[in-house]
Amino acid sequence: MIREERLNYNVRDTGIIRSMAKVRVQLGTPRFELVTSKLIQESRPECVFDFSMLDEFLNCHRSYLYRYEWHLTRIGGSAHSLIFGDGTHDALKAHYTLLRDKKIVGRPFDREEHLEAMERAFLKATHKAILANEFPMFIEDQPDGKRYLLNAWKILAGYLDTYPQENFEVLDIEVPIAYIIPYDLDGEVGEIIYIGRVDLLIQYLGHLHVMEHKTSSIMGKHFMASFRPNHQVSGYIGGMRERTGLPIYWGLINAIGVYKNDPKFERERVRRETDEIISFENQVINMTREILWYRDRIQQSTGTGPNEEEAEDIFYQNPRYCFKWNQACQFHILCQKASKTARHTLMAHAYAKVVWSPFKFHNMKAEDMGVQVDERVKKIV
Ligand code: SF4
Numbered sequence: 091m092i093r094e095e096r097l098n099y100n101v102r103d104t105g106i107i108r109s110m111a112k113v114r115v116q117l118g119t120p121r122f123e124l125v126t127s128k129l130i131q132e133s134r135p136e137c138v139f140d141f142s143m144l145d146e147f148l149n150c151h152r153s154y155l156y157r158y159e160w161h162l163t164r165i166g167g168s169a170h171s172l173i174f175g176d177g178t179h180d181a182l183k184a185h186y187t188l189l190r191d192k193k194i195v196g197r198p199f200d201r202e203e204h205l206e207a208m209e210r211a212f213l214k215a216t217h218k219a220i221l222a223n224e225f226p227m228f229i230e231d232q233p234d235g236k237r238y239l240l241n242a243w244k245i246l247a248g249y250l251d252t253y254p255q256e257n258f259e260v261l262d263i264e265v266p267i268a269y270i271i272p273y274d275l276d277g278e279v280g281e282i283i284y285i286g287r288v289d290l291l292i293q294y295l296g297h298l299h300v301m302e303h304k305t306s307s308i309m310g311k312h313f314m315a316s317f318r319p320n321h322q323v324s325g326y327i328g329g330m331r332e333r334t335g336l337p338i339y340w341g342l343i344n345a346i347g348v349y350k351n352d353p354k355f356e357r358e359r360v361r362r363e364t365d366e367i368i369s370f371e372n373q374v375i376n377m378t379r380e381i382l383w384y385r386d387r388i389q390q391s392t393g394t395g396p397n398e399e400e401a402e403d404i405f406y407q408n409p410r411y412c413f414k415w416n417q418a419c420q421f422h423i424l425c426q427k428a429s430k431t432a433r434h435t436l437m438a439h440a441y442a443k444v445v446w447s448p449f450k451f452h453n454m455k456a457e458d459m460g461v462q463v464d465e466r467v468k469k470i471v
Contacts (some may be wrong), residue, residue: 093101100247137273137378140292140448141287143212144377148321153386155405156421159385162441164420166224168398170237170435173225175305177212177288178346181246181265182303184211190260201256208246213239233408236307245346245353252355258294258342273375282378285448288326292342299340300326308415310359314358317343324370327362339363362463385437402430 147154156162174357184207192199196227212423220239236419261429281356302323306313317323323341347354362370388401412419419425421438427433 100336117233122290131403136373137280137282138285138448139282139374139378143446143448144194144374145323147381148379150257150411150419151405152168152402152407152425153411153419153421154381155401156424158446159401159405161443161445162421162437165440165442166222169233169417169420171215171227171305171307171415173219174237174348177215177242178245178305179303179320180238181212181242182249182344183207184208185250186263187261190257190263193260201250201254204250205247208250209243212242212246216242226270232451233419234307236348241348241350248353249346249355258299260290261290261298262288262291264428265330265333266287267329267333269325269332271371271374273378273414278445283373283448284325284330286322286326286330288330289344291330291363295359297340298330298336299342299431300330300338300339301342301344302326303344303346305346309354309356313345314343314356317341317358317360318362319366320360320374322368323360324366325374328367328370402433438450 143154185204188204188207201367216225216239220227226232226238228240229235229238230248231242237242252391265288267284267286267288269286271282271284273280273282276280288300290302292299292301296325323343327341330336341357341360341362343360345354345356345358345439347356387404407425409425412422412425422435424433427436
């Protein structure tokens with residue numbers, strides 16, 4: 091149980107961690123042994139996070155509560171942007187798998203073969219949403235004229251024409267990471283498991299890079315600048331260092347602009363120094379500490395378990411986030427209801443319980459990651 095006064099903790103002693111990180115980076119010691127270490131057995135089961143959980147917590151505590159603590163998701167409410175992003179990721183995975191495999195056997199690049207593989211992968215990822223009328227095929231059914239099937243295919247063709255054969259080597263595709271971040275909460279020692287999936291690990295300009303695909307319809311002047319600072323990039327570079335024991339400092343942002351007319355493609359390298367990775371680890375520890383404190387407050391408020399109304403106020407709203415990216419938050423209709431009864435009636439009818447498990451979402455088993463989990467952890471992974 092985390093006590094309230096733990097908020098008054100001292101900032102984590104970074105000295106030891108700093109020297110540990112330096113040794114890891116300089117010697118390139120693989121961390122797999124540490125992942126399977128005894129420490130993981132002692133990790134708190136509730137200390138498993140991924141980027142989306144922590145990002146949502148930063149955006150709006152209330153939306154974090156609804157999605158990741160109460161596991162609510164709006165029925166039929168997946169945003170077109172999410173479906174489009176998933177389809178694009180699968181299409182790029184098909185493309186780079188083909189590119190890597192053909193290079194190994196020395197077959198030449200064939201644009202049509204790649205395009206067909208990408209279109210099939212996109213369709214496979216989105217066909218259920220298309221059949222359920224949750225994702226449009228044609229521009230007439232898409233109010234913003236951007237995210238629909240035929241435009242996706244135009245964008246994928248444009249991508250191949252822009253980068254027909256890459257000037258980097260694909261080393262690995264969709265690489266799962268379970269980034270172990272040791273913590274010391276005033277004497278309680280354990281590990282946070284930060285789960286993620288890196289789109290590509292590549293060798294580019296003589297350096298290892300973590301490559302991330304990003305779809306966006308607002309690639310303005312601040313778009314690339316938004317990746318430093320950026321927790322996901324730091325976590326994925328830090329996590330890949332952890333996983334491979336290799337000195338990885340670079341990320342490559344692969345931006346795919348989704349527009350009505352011509353698509354836009356941009357790439358930019360982003361770097362992370364060791365100090366930034368250490369800072370990221372400390373920030374994750376502090377976010378975890380806050381989340382545990384909030385959970386603890388809920389327990390304390392009733393003595394027996396969460397009181398829902400009080401929980402909603404403990405995880406307070408951030409109304410500035412309700413329409414971020416020009417889209418309504420999936421919980422906006424809940425937040426507009428004044429009474430608890432009205433909110434809970436709506437929850438029962440317009441929302442489904444879809445349990446969020448970082449391991450499952452990233453399509454991996456804890457055991458496959460070399461993570462030995464105890465019974466408490468198994469309940470949530
Ligand atoms: S509607 Fe606004 S306040 Fe409510 S959960 Fe979403 S972002 Fe938070």
